[in-house]
Amino acid sequence: MVIDVVNNTKCIVQSDLYQGIVREIKSLIPIKIRPSYEDVFANIESKRVLLSGLSFEDVSDTLLNDRAGIITYSTAKFTKNHNVDCEQEGYKDSESEGSVDFGEYSQGFLLANVLEYVLAKKDLLQLEEYIKASRIPNAKAYTKEIVDLVFSSSGK
Template sequence: MEEIDKLIKSTEYQNVILKVSKNKKILDNYYDSLLKIAKRNLEISDVKLEYLEELLKNDEKSLIYSFVKMGLIIDNQEEEFSKGEEPSNDEKMVTINNLGKSITFLIDDLIEYYLLKNSQKELENYLKAIRIPNAKKYAQELKEVYDSIK
């Protein structure tokens, strides 16, 4: 987690956050928990932190991707799971009000961008693994964003 913390506090990351987020509120409440989630997402994606650092420094399209994605409004109502993988009633989706963007949102965007650029087949599996509602639909929307900036 120390490496993720270092990335988040880096000048490059902070500058991109400022550029991409414009009028969106950036939340760093529960910072340690956000770091744990970012670490978990990196592990699930099997994307190395060094790859994200390289994208951040050398791939301007990753920034454009994040900026374009920030404008997306995705209406996900239900989660989709394979037969036998359905969550219990206690684990089903709840509606959460959006109070802003997490300080780690850029890490999530960079993971998605990396998978779109290098392994699109893995994107949907990754989204399902981190429990994104309607992962298949969301993956398709992300592909459309990616295709629009190629």
């Protein structure tokens, strides 16, 4: 079963749909993403999926049917967490004067965002339990941040 979860995680992260969304996000914010998806990250992210209580079908459906919401949430979260002022048409590349380097993200960053996004829209208690189970400090405050970003970015 664990091997299936890891393989399903890899399949989603390496899918054309997922990678297309990652490329779109990269065009909007100054995020650097590791070019390869190592097994260690697949193991970590597969545990996140299990902790969330969501299915891979939930994740795939969201990527397919709420692409714009996921992109908006992901860019808003990055911008908030890194205090970045991105222009509407994009951002200055890393060659530009005054740019800031945030390090590299795993390709699974989007999967983590999808889990938060779906749980925020579906069940706030389940979201908070997921955040606590993930051992993220100040779970209540972080849950509120997620909900605020999801609903302010979706316009609801």
